Amino acid sequence: MLLKSTTRHVRIYTAEIQKNELIPSETVLTLDVDPDNEFVWPxxxxQKVYRQFDALVESNSGEDLTEYNLRRIGSDLEAFIRDLLQKGELRYNLDSRVMNFSMGLPQMDHPDSQGAYLQ
Known part of the structure; x- marks a missing residue:
């Protein structure tokens, strides 16, 4: 049975991809990060997000594989992505079709505007 967790920037499926289709699996989790390309990803x-995902999955090993547990992992990853954005390790993709700044307004990259935001 296919289980999934969907947040704004993280989708997790209990499935593997074969021929561009999701095939349900009880042993494989598939992670889709930022499906709307809202961010520019160095x-x-x-790789930090993937490592965090692996760590979260490992910390939940032995737990039942439920939608609730997948949502917890997805929510934790969403918070991790927000931290990366706030640290300047990724930035909004201004060419994206999605321009809602879902994790806050972009910070201006200028020494005189430390902590200021675009208006």
């Missing part, structure tokens, strides 16, 4: 930041 490879290092994306």
């Amino acid at each position: 490879e290092e930041s994306l």
Whole structure:
């Protein structure tokens, strides 16, 4: 049975991808990060998200695989992504079709505007 967790920037499925389709699996989790391309992802930041996902999955090993547990992992990853954005390790994709700044207004990258936001 396919279970899933969907947040704004994280989708987790109990499935594996075969021929571009999700095939339900009881042993594989598939992670889709930022499906709307709201952010510009340096490879290092994306790898941090994958490592955090692996750590969260590992910390939940032995637990029942339920939608609730998947949602907890997804919510924790969403918070992790917000932290990366606030630290400047990723930024909004201003060419994205989604321009809702769902994790707060972009910070201006200028020494005189420390802590200021675009208006």
